[in-house]
Amino acid sequence: MAIWDRWFSKGPAEQPRNTFQDATGGVLIRTSQDLEEALRGGVVSAAGVSVTPDTAMRVAAVFACVRLRSGVVANMPLAVKRRVDERTREDASDHPLWTVLRRRPNRWQTPSQFRRMMQAHLMLRGNAYAMKVVSRGNVIEVVPLHPDRVECKQLEDLSLSYTYTRADGRKVTLGQSDVFHLVGLTLDGVHGVSALTYARETIGLSLAMESHGASTFKNGARVSAALSHPNKLGPEGQELLRSSLDSFRSGGEQDGKTLILEEGMTYTPMAMTAEDAQWIESRKFSRTDIAMFFGVPPHMIGDTEKSTSWGTGIDSQTQGFVTFTSEDDLTTWEETINRDLISDSEPDLYALFNRAALVRGDIKARWEAHVKALQWGVSSPNEVRALEDQNPREGGDIYYDPPNTAGGTPDNGGTNEPSQTA
Template sequence: MSLWTRIFGERRSPAQPRASFQNAGGGIVINTPQQLEEALRAGSLTTSGAMVTPDKAMRVAAVYACVRIRSGVVANMPLHIKRRVDDRTRKDASDHPLWSIFRRRPNRWQTPSQFKRMLTAHLLLRGNAYAMIVRSRGEVKELIPLHPDRVECKQLDDLALEYTYTRKDGRKVKLAQGEVFHLVGLTLDGVHGVSVIAYARETIGLSLVMEEHGAAMFRNGARVSMVLKHPEKLGKEGLEFLKASLDDYRSGGESEGKALILEEGMSTEQIAMTSEDAQWIESRKFSRSDIAMFFGVPPHMIGDTEKSTSWGTGIDSQTQGFVTFSAEDDLTTWEETINRDLVADNDNDIYARFNRAALVKGDIKVRWEAHVKALQWGVMSPNEIRALEDLNPRDDGDIFYPPPNTAGGDKKEKDDGDEPATAA
């Protein structure tokens, strides 16, 4: 029985890939009463009264933005499989099976960007991301993503890792360490990643409660901007008539924007924003910045541009801080996990490497300034730069220009300038 059949049952035709086990949308997958009890004991309920799960957390705008931004960096950056030819030479290993996995198709229904985005989102929300490794004759043929909520990882007495995957029908399948591609985020025990949601649960729960409070407040018109004053006591009939008139006035439609007609000597008085309302707005801003801090994303990248932060004094500095401290962490995690779990022991010359130059792909000015300096200092040849821009090579484009102000260049300029004129 193949590994695929053990996990997912009989293989379907390529036209109908079996990917339905991913339809939980980030929520906790519960199939049995025992799993329900475990979920209730997991402590998802916060002191603010909100139940925070990865699925509910993604409904908070700040959480969604942070996960989208960090997973998008990994998803859109080209991942190269390289081969060490010698101590100084590297080249693309386009003939290696992993090249097809990460540059063309990791499995039968996902693109490389979809696969990387999905696993990075799992990593950010749960601290772990898993994929089943399908091998044939020792070569990796597919990477099948496994929902983290269905996977249990434990370390055996011999320090090897063992994974237990729960199928949709409730059956449990054991997987050896060599059968699972396991991305681990920040970890305290070296085996299990720390979930951001677990530690940011109170902050996210507060944000959820404030969202619900704000929605209810504006839906029901709980905060009034004015009061109606009556010179005498208003009877029951008059009160009901006034209430019906106000409901009709606030219902929108044809009444939208029209004046309110008052009777029996009633007058209006404006009310400024209360301190509770102001505190609610400030709390929402604080919660948004707090969530960005948990996910390692500069606040300006999720729309909070009110004030500078410890990321730097300018937007460019803050963005560079994100690339250095957050994006680089995700890229290194992917590279080292691929080298550990997917590269065979006898393939020591093969390694994975993201093309970090793609981070400035959208900034043509910065990109071409870098190209000019690379040409000027002899770091790259014209054809190497043309390849980065997806252009065909040119004739005599494999030369490397000598750097300016070098000994050879100075000597040539001196000889040209000091050469004595010959007599006619």
Template sequence: MQPQAAYQDKGGGVVISTPQELEAAMRGGSMTGAGLAVTPDRAMRVAAVYACVRIRSGVVANMPLHIKRRIDERTREDASDDPLWKIFRRRPNRWQTPAQFKRMMQAHLLLRGNAYAMIVKSRQSVIELIPMHPDRVKPRQNDDLSISYTYTRKDGKQITLAQSEVFHLVGLTLDGVVGVSVITYARETIGLSMSMDNYGASVFKNGARPSVVLKHPNKLGPEGVEFLRASLDNYRAGGESEGKALILEEGMSTEQLSMTSEDAQWIESRKFSRTDISMFFGVPPHMIGDTEKSSSWGTGIEVQTQGFLTFSAEDDLTTWEETINRDLIPEESNLYAKFNRAALVRADIKARWEAHVKALQWGVSSPNEIRALEDMNPREGGDVFYPPPNTAGGKSDGGGNEPAQDPESR
């Protein structure tokens, strides 16, 4: 028998059947009005929570992160010779890829408000980032306003790390030191969704909500009731009875039951909880499969998606860029981190090439720069910048040596 612990709150209850769930409930769980202890790990079992975390962490994981070097006020180049470039483009540590590392850290940030990684240096250069589970890290602001971190290892031993030894991503924060967890403020909504899922699973498992009622013209005796119950249990067990007709005796008849108001309210409540969870995580409902009100924001799904990129994804990207610049790059360095936001449209070939054509027409990019973005080799004569179409193309007005031409004609 596994140890069990029952918690009661406002008439509700939850049974925790494993030592791991008991520890999670005691350490990080918050009881809800529905009587459930909501922890980040338990919350991930809710489909809407999992979908929101997957989508937002996927944006950060899949977007290329460049380490750039400032040559002068107007010139930048890729710092591919710096160890930090290799960490975010090749291998952050000995077992993870950059996408795995960024996805995991972003998931920690979304679920717990903080994400931590130990900084490993050699000769003042960062060579590894070792992720640390947020539940095992306790930050503290010292009297000199610096921050120290106490990390509890799996063997129970605690080590203290200085601020310069920790890469610390912070989400929404109320004290400027640690971020607040979405689970803390959304626990009632998530707990309600978990309760409704449990209720629905119980209904389907036990057949507690019948769709058909059996009517008998007379009164059944105890033996008849037991015989009928055994027959129904055997019929509902499936197997060879699956899909066959139910045979009734002694003048019994069936009557179809319509959906009750409680059932309809339960279904509607599930929709509301899904929408509320999307709101907490800043993800438009249509992105997690709820398209019932797809035109409620702006003119449609396209505008909703753009709103997600502007207000949610951009928030994540800025947090990463500024944290890298603060924790991993010395102040006197000419390096900085920058996500390639143009990669957001790389799956949309039409939008991508329309942007390339405009960049060529207005002299923003050269053909070889466009080819480099598409992972193509340069071509001869492809380093020219075409003058904008509304200029004469002379040197005096900033144009090139020849008037603008169609790139395909060259």
């Protein structure tokens, strides 16, 4: 607990900040790339828009993708299992790590809050860090560290070293055994890369289009134009005409009404409308590209125009998300927990997400699976009741013999009576 007190009892509480900004409003410069990006106000895309994890989340498609993928990890039941023998497994509910993962990861967060935040860091920045608080050889807390404040280096002996910059500017060095480190897609085996690294142009284009749309509708969805006067207007007349026209263009009450021109003036549009430029279609393409970068089927973020582009329909697209995207996230978490939070002296312990919870909201699919498990003797009635959070019933610890689909007779004499053993 001394580590906790030394780190967090002094100085102001750390608040969320932009990528390159510290608590005093200054800029953290660690590399030449940081300097270049800071001088340019963040990494500027070809569309002329600065793209950072914070600005990217203002794009609806990015926010939806991050929310969906982090929500799966946050809501999936996570257990610590113990191998009793080659065929038997049991919940290690007596282990301190069970409390950390299932009840209280730290002093202020719930398990779902912690996992959702760490997964969001992983997706937006490629890495997620948490400091381990250890007591008597067991991890009793995991304290999240903002990735923008952590520098990870590989030493000569190939171990990892982490330098964390506190809110007051002081630096603290942590060893590999002190940090829970989630890594996404990586090209060097140490540092993860996020989707933003390669989707920056697509996201920047989406931000630029949203800014263009907001500006267009602010001005009454009308384009720029030229007014021609047969005579010469003085400075005062030009200013009065300009202010009158701007007032007409920006007011919702004037929308759809006719502009009256006097003294022989003519009105000539100078640009295409947003519809002529297919602005809406461009936004759709951008939304689909962002979904592709994050591995989320477009229909899950509201784009249902191409519902058959992945498999035979919406169900196949959703199953593809579970198989190819969510499974990747769940495996990353399980393996990292096994490496960083479980001691080498306890090789029989391992972390496991309950994948069956993915159909928890589909009562039809859930009960069809229960019926088949009962029919083929995979589960007993009481095991099914436990999955449904129901109390056991008397005589419910039986396993039914599977039906003989080959035309023979059951092993219990042809009565197909339930068996008392698994």
